[in-house]
Amino acid sequence: MQTSILNDKKAPYCPGCGHTVITHTIDKALAALEINPLDVVAVSDIGCCGLVDGLLNCHTVHGLHGRSVALATGIAYGLNHPGKKVLVIQGDGGATIGLQHLMEAARQNLDLTLIVQNNLLYGMTGGQISGLSPMQFKGERMPEVQDVPGFDICELAHRAGASLAARTFVGDSNFNELFRRAFQTEGFSLLEIVEPCPSHGIKKVLDLHRTADYPAVELRNERPPHRTAPRETTSLLDSLPLIRARFSSNLRQRLEIVIAGSAGEGVQSCGDLLAYAGATSGLYTTKKGAYPVTVGSGFSIAEVILSRDRICYTGIAAPGVMIIVSQDGYDAVKSRLGKDTYLLMDASLAPPPGHCVISGDFRKIGGKKGAALAAVAFWIGQTDLISIKALEAAAGMHRHGDKLVANIESASRISKREIMLEG
Numbered sequence: 069m070q071t072s073i074l075n076d077k078k079a080p081y082c083p084g085c086g087h088t089v090i091t092h093t094i095d096k097a098l099a100a101l102e103i104n105p106l107d108v109v110a111v112s113d114i115g116c117c118g119l120v121d122g123l124l125n126c127h128t129v130h131g132l133h134g135r136s137v138a139l140a141t142g143i144a145y146g147l148n149h150p151g152k153k154v155l156v157i158q159g160d161g162g163a164t165i166g167l168q169h170l171m172e173a174a175r176q177n178l179d180l181t182l183i184v185q186n187n188l189l190y191g192m193t194g195g196q197i198s199g200l201s202p203m204q205f206k207g208e209r210m211p212e213v214q215d216v217p218g219f220d221i222c223e224l225a226h227r228a229g230a231s232l233a234a235r236t237f238v239g240d241s242n243f244n245e246l247f248r249r250a251f252q253t254e255g256f257s258l259l260e261i262v263e264p265c266p267s268h269g270i271k272k273v274l275d276l277h278r279t280a281d282y283p284a285v286e287l288r289n290e291r292p293p294h295r296t297a298p299r300e301t302t303s304l305l306d307s308l309p310l311i312r313a314r315f316s317s318n319l320r321q322r323l324e325i326v327i328a329g330s331a332g333e334g335v336q337s338c339g340d341l342l343a344y345a346g347a348t349s350g351l352y353t354t355k356k357g358a359y360p361v362t363v364g365s366g367f368s369i370a371e372v373i374l375s376r377d378r379i380c381y382t383g384i385a386a387p388g389v390m391i392i393v394s395q396d397g398y399d400a401v402k403s404r405l406g407k408d409t410y411l412l413m414d415a416s417l418a419p420p421p422g423h424c425v426i427s428g429d430f431r432k433i434g435g436k437k438g439a440a441l442a443a444v445a446f447w448i449g450q451t452d453l454i455s456i457k458a459l460e461a462a463a464g465m466h467r468h469g470d471k472l473v474a475n476i477e478s479a480s481r482i483s484k485r486e487i488m489l490e491g
């Protein structure tokens with residue numbers, strides 16, 4: 069069993085930052101309790117202390133600022149397992165932003181440990197005061213002074229019903245022991261560690277004690293942890309029909325394809341059809357879509373991976389094939405164009421200088437909404453990596469199947485000589 073939760077990467081924190089000490093103390097406490105790193109799910113969010121993910125050997129989840137307790141709540145409910153440890157790492161800024169999530173988790177006494185790394189300010193953004201900054205606190209470069217009392221996060225969590233809410237200062241005599249007690253607590257345990265941020269706030273622990281007038285506390289509620297009753301559930305995947313391979317494929321290696329066009333012009337449907345055609349050709353496939361929140365304007369990108377082997381990583385950094393049918397799409401993906409990328413573009417677009425491009429009138433062939441599919445059909449006709457019949461069969465299941473199949477048929481019959489305008 070691997071005993072350390074830390075990998076061998078160097079901690080990214082500034083010299084003298086309390087986060088370094090806390091990270092190593094978490095590691096030591098888990099090791100002392102013989103908790104297997106693979107039984108730990110660490111959840112963090114934005115802030116310097118959220119950089120911890122990269123140092124960890126356990127499962128990690130990183131969320132939006134202040135939302136790590138909300139994410140951990142879902143994980144704790146889903147895991148529902150006394151042998152697993154849900155560990156949340158949050159700064160005083162994140163705890164302030166996500167205070168309601170924190171209170172709710174304490175009220176329900178969910179089985180997780182929250183470490184609040186309170187350096188009295190927002191370190192990553194330059195030292196602004198947080199909801200936990202003490203009265204009259206002012207960092208070197210802070211424009212404002214805290215002129216109202218900070219939240220007493222331990223008292224709040226305790227009153228809400230947490231099994232344990234405790235506060236200590238970095239390096240205090242009970243420091244290491246308190247981590248162990250928090251990890252051993254069943255139910256919600258909150259450990260607030262008051263620590264220095266030498267770059268924007270208090271530099272020395274001694275000064276920290278003078279400035280932060282919080283008392284060290286250890287507050288307990290004798291309550292059982294909230295656990296959900298186990299339920300028999302079926303996987304969502306179980307309800308999906310099995311896709312059977314009916315066609316063959318000449319593909320030998322993993323192929324990453326990016327289809328880029330404008331929102332509302334059938335780019336996502338085109339990606340779906342290509343992925344489905346890949347699956348019916350006996351390949352592993354993934355498809356991901358990206359488009360702005362406006363949905364009906366701007367770019368639309370479909371990323372499809374076809375592979376003979378299982379696809380463990382679904383990202384595409386340097387696509388093997390790019391099919392681009394509008395300027396919006398081109399602008400969104402041009403930075404990912406590699407020198408060996410097979411590039412197929414609509415003739416209305418100016419090709420990138422120095423890159424070999426096959427350019428055709430796909431918008432005329434397929435219409436605005438069928439340009440991406442026409443280009444994909446042409447590409448399949450040229451490469452024969454999967455059968456055009458597989459794409460037609462996928463399109464035939466669509467509600468506009470007849471139209472899509474007709475588009476595929478005409479585009480796939482075009483020869484390269486007919487279509488190539490520039491190369």
Ligand code: SF4
Nearest residue numbers: 081082085116191265
């Ligand atoms: S800015 Fe402050 S909190 Fe962030 S790493 Fe540096 S010392 Fe630590």
